[in-house]
Amino acid sequence: xxxxxxxxxxxxxxxxxxxxxxxxxxxxxxENYWSEYGLDTSIQYDFAQVFGRDAPxxxxxxxxxxxxxxxxxxxxxxxxYIGIEVHRPGVGHLLMKIKQGNxxxxxxxxxxxxxxxxxxxxxxxxxxxxxxxxxxxxxKRHHKRRIVRASFVEMLVKKLKPGGYFHAATDWENYAxxxxxxxxxxxxMSNTSATHDYCERPDYRPLTKFEQRGIRLGHGVWDLIFTKx
Numbered sequence: 001x002x003x004x005x006x007x008x009x010x011x012x013x014x015x016x017x018x019x020x021x022x023x024x025x026x027x028x029x030x031e032n033y034w035s036e037y038g039l040d041t042s043i044q045y046d047f048a049q050v051f052g053r054d055a056p057x058x059x060x061x062x063x064x065x066x067x068x069x070x071x072x073x074x075x076x077x078x079x080x081y082i083g084i085e086v087h088r089p090g091v092g093h094l095l096m097k098i099k100q101g102n103x104x105x106x107x108x109x110x111x112x113x114x115x116x117x118x119x120x121x122x123x124x125x126x127x128x129x130x131x132x133x134x135x136x137x138x139x140k141r142h143h144k145r146r147i148v149r150a151s152f153v154e155m156l157v158k159k160l161k162p163g164g165y166f167h168a169a170t171d172w173e174n175y176a177x178x179x180x181x182x183x184x185x186x187x188x189m190s191n192t193s194a195t196h197d198y199c200e201r202p203d204y205r206p207l208t209k210f211e212q213r214g215i216r217l218g219h220g221v222w223d224l225i226f227t228k229x
Contacts, residue, residue: 066094
């Protein structure tokens with residue numbers, strides 16, 4: 001397997017590629033742990049072989065620094081987790097967490113999530129897809145950059161197993177309403193909320209430090225969970 005972290009060259013979609021400051025520890029992790037926990041975009045994997053078992057696959061799009069994803073994977077050893085993130089500092093940070101925690105059920109792609117979902121996962125193969133606190137692109141002229149749109153949901157319906165779920169969380173009420181509208185009008189998806197809108201945060205989604213601070217300040221967080229029917 002190629003041990004070099006791939007450079008991102010795709011066109012801008014729902015994010016702006018940026019390097020950001022990378023620490024010595026993150027750089028060390030990228031250089032030394034990628035070959036063990038990273039996934040090469042040039043390879044079409046059999047994920048049962050990658051993880052050494054056949055277990056439910058949960059994908060997280062844009063995991064940031066990976067703290068909550070590492071916590072979730074460690075707390076749910078019966079699932080296999082795959083995180084997708086374009087920014088190298090976050091990838092390096094998660095690699096450190098995986099190594100420190102000896103987390104064997106978590107692998108990483110460093111690439112555009114849309115392309116990975118389209119090209120690297122068979123249809124009807126995913127048990128869950130998570131999208132936690134994506135860039136809300138709050139300015140109206142930037143709304144077209146939001147990742148949750150009709151074409152994205154159509155792809156989710158293809159990739160999820162029957163009964164598989166999509167879980168989004170955001171602290172922007174306007175974006176929450178947008179996500180709810182897109183998902184509610186999509187064919188093949190059903191809202192798990194008893195009130196047909198938002199859900200309580202499930203135990204499997206850890207609270208991030210940013211979220212905890214927002215809650216203390218009275219900020220809202222909206223969770224949406226839809227299943228494939």
